[in-house]
Amino acid sequence: MPTNVRPPYDAELAAALALVNDQLPATITADMIEAMRATPVTAPIEEVLQGRNITHREVTIPGYQGFGITVSIFARAGHQSGPGIYHTHGGGMIIGDRFTGIEVPLEWVERFGAVCVSVEYRLAPEFPDPYLIEDCYAGLVWTAEHASELGINTDRFIIAGGSAGGGLAAGTALLARDRQGPRLTGQVLIYPMLDDRNETISSNQFVGVGVWDRGSNETGWTAYLGDRRGTEDVSIYAAPARATNLSGLPDTFIDVGSAEVFRDEAVAYAGQMWADGGVAELHVWPGGFHGFDLMAPHAQIAQTALQTRTGWVARHFSA
Amino acid sequence: MQQLVGRLTALDPEASATLKVVAYFDTLVGHEVGIETLLRGASVLSGCPVGFDPGKSAGLRVSPAGHRLPAGAPGDWPSAPAGPGALVWLERSGVPHANDAMVLERLALAVAISRSRARPGSGLHRAIERVLDADAPAEDRATAAAQLGLDPRRPVRAVARRAGQPAGDHPSSIVSTPFGLARAEIVPRGADLRGADLRGADPGRSGHPAANGSGGGPGAARAGIGPAVEPGHLPRSWSAALVALRLTDD
16 A cells, blocks of 8 residues: 655755756656656757767667667777676666666776677567567577677677666576577676566655655556556566576676665565575665666666665676 | 856846855754854855955865865955954855856855854844744744743744844844745734834945845835734734735835
C-alpha cells in the first residue's frame, strides 16, 4: 500500500530535486509520452563530445527480425584494442535515445581506452515486449561478432545501462546466458528497472514525489507489457526480477538510491545473485532520488557514487 | 537528463528563477549543510566558479561540476560580505547573468547563517532556534530560554522580520521557517516596537553589512509581532509572528 513513510532525501539532492521537478514531473502518464519525446532532456551529442578525445560513428545493424537499427560507436581517437562496453540507454522503456546517460560510459571510454557501442532500440508502447529486449540482444550479438574490427578485446566485455537501460542490460545478460550467446564478463546495472509488479515497499513509498515515481513506473511497464503487466505471462528477460535463478551471470555491479522506487528490486536482485553463488557488488546511496548522479552531478553524494561506479569498472578492466 | 539544474541560468530572471534560487538555499540552510555545499549550490546555479574567504583561515573555491579548485582571492569579482570578516564571490567572466546578484546575495546570507551556527561559544543562533521550536522538548526550550537570559515568568514576544533585515537591539538570528528564512527576535513585553525596534530595522542607521541588498526601501521595516507569552510558550508567539509577517507581504 502507498505510504508517506520514506527515507529523506540527501540535503543537497533535496535542493536540486525542486529544480529537476520543474522540468520533470514526478508522475509521468501515458498522455505525456509524446511531449516528453519532443523535449530532449539530454544535451546534443556533439556538445557532450566537445573537448573529449573521442570519435563517434554510427552504423545500421540488423535488429529484431532483421529490422535496421542504429548503433553509435565511441572510441578514443587512434584506438587499437581495449575492453568493450555495450550500452543500453534509459528512459522508462518509453523515451530517450542511445545518447541518454551516455556520459557515464563515455568516461570509461576516455579513461580506460574502452570501446562503447550504444544501441537505439525501438521504444514502447509502439513496440512492446519483446521488441526492446530483442533489439538490445541483436545489438549485443552484432557487437560480439564485430569485436575485432571494432577494436574490442572480449576478454573484458561488459554490458551497462541505467534505469530502463539497467533492466534491459540485465535482461540481455540473461538472454546471452540462456541462448549461449556472447560471453559478457561484467554487467553494470545502474538503478535498474527490473520488476513490472510494482509491489515492493519502495515502489509504494514514492507516489507523486521524486523522479520516476510509482505512477511513472506503472506507465512505463504498461507501455512495455500492456495487459500482461503484473500477470504470470511476463518473461524473465522483460522483467529480470522474475528470474528465480541468477546463477551463471557475469560479475555484477548494482547501484541505486535509497529514496527511489527501484531501491528494493535492485537490492533483491543482488541478493538473488548471492543466493545463487554469483559475484555482485551493491551500493545503496542514502537519500538518492532516481538518476541523482546524472541530474545533480555536482552534489557530493553524486560525485561519490560516480567515482565508486567508475572504480568498479577500473578494477574489472584491470583484473 | 543531465544538466537540468545548470539550466537555471537560462531561465527568466525576474519571475520564477528568483524564487528557485531562494528555495534552493532555504532547503540547504534548513538542512544545516556546511559551507562547501552552499558554495557548490551557488556554483551550479550560476554556472561559474564561486569562492569563499573566511578572513583568517584558508579559503575555498569550487567549480560548477562540484569540484574543489585551488584557493584564490576575490580580486575584482562581484562579492558580498558573509558574516564577520568573511566574503563570498562569484567568478563570472563576460556578461553577468540576470540571477548573479540574487545567487550571491542568498549565498552570502546562507554562509553567514552556517558560520553563526558553527561559531563556538556563541550559541545565540541555536538558542533562538530551540526556544521557538514547537517540536523541541520543553526542557530543551527552558534551557535555551535561560541561555538567552529570559526569566521564565516574564512575558516576551517573538518578532519576525524578513531575513535580509539587520539585527536590532534584542537577541535575534536568522532561522529557517516553513515560509523560508526569516529573522527572529525575542523582545520583552514592554518594548516599544514602533520606536527603537523599527529603527533597528532601518538599514540607514546601522551600516550593517547585510548581505541582502534589498534591505532598504519601502517595506524594509515590516515586522510580524507575536503575542506576549511566557518564554515556555514562545513557539506559539513565533507562529503568530510569522503569519503576521506574511500578511504584510505584497
